[in-house]
Amino acid sequence: EQEMQNTITVEYGGITEVLYNVYALTGNVNYYKAAQCFEETALFEKILKQEDPLAGLHSNTTIPKILGLCAAYEITGEEKYKTIAINFFDMVMQRTYSNGGTSYEEFWKIENQVEEARFVEETCCSYNMLYLTDYLYRWTGDKKYVEYYENVYLNHILSSIDVETGCKTYHVNTQVGYYKVYHTFDTTFWCCSCSGMESYSKLGIHVYYKIEGGVEVNLFTPSTLKYSNDLSIVQSGNYLTDEKTTLKIVGGGNLKLKIRIPDWCKDTYSVKLNNTTIVN
Secondary structure, three states: OHHHHHHOOOOOOOHHHHHHHHHHHHOOHHHHHHHHOOOOHHHHHHHHOOOOOOOOOEHHHHHHHHHHHHHHHHHHOOHHHHHHHHHHHHHHHOOEOOOOOEOEOOEOOOOOOOOOOOOEOEHHHHHHHHHHHHHHHHHHOOHHHHHHHHHHHHHHHOOOEOOOOOOEEOEOOOOOOOOOOEOOOOOOOOHHHHHHHHHOOOOOOOOEEEEOOEEEEOOOOOEEEEEEOOEEEEEEOOHHHHOOOEEEEEEOOOOEEEEOOOHHHOOOOOEEEOOEEEEO
C-alpha cells in the first residue's frame, strides 16, 4: 500500500476518472477497484480537513486527480469526495490571476501569492478547472462557479488560439511587455496544444443547462439549442461589444427559462420581452 501511495504522488493524468466512468458503463467491479488504487490518501485527507497542501504541488498533475474524485462522487454518492472537490476549488481560487488562470512555472505557490512572470497560467490548468467547475455547478447550483467559468472561458480559453494558424498557447504570460507564445506545426507541441484543440470543440457545451421543465442560459454565446422537436432557443448578438444578447424562442410549447444575471452587470441590467421592458 505504501509503495502504491509513493508511486501516485506523480502525474498519472485522468486515469482515475476514466476507470470510474468505465465502471459506470460496464458494471465490472474490477474497474472500480482499479480506480480506488489511485486515491492519494495523504493529499486528499488534508484537503478534506481544509489544510491547504497546494504550495509546491504541480498544478496540472493535481487538478485531474480531483476530477477523478468527482467521478467517484457521482458513482458512489460518498460526500467526502464532493467536499474535497469543493474545498480544492476554493484553495485554487487563492492562487488565480484576474482572468482565472493559475500556476507559476507549472506549480503553485503559497496561498494568495501570484507573480508577474513569463511562465504562468498554464492553459491546461484552465481547461481542467473548467471541467471541475461543471461538476461543482451541477452538484450545488452555486452561481459563483458559472461566474468563474465565464471568466476563464472568455479571458483564457478564447484567447489561447492564434486565429491565423490555429496554434495554441502553453502559458499566458503576465510579465509586462512580454507576448503570447504559440506552439508550431512541427517543432514545438505541448500538452496544452492537445487540450487546446479539445477546448475549441467544446465551446458550446455549457452555454445551457437542463432544469426541470426548461433551460438555464448561463453563457451568452451565439448558439441554437433544440429543446424539443417543436421548440428551439436561438441566441444571437455580441454582448462584449453591443452590451446585449437576444434570445428568440422558435416554435411552441411550455418552457421554463432561467437567465443568469452576471455579477459584472447585476446593478445595470435590463430585460425586454417582445421589445417591452419587464425588468429594469
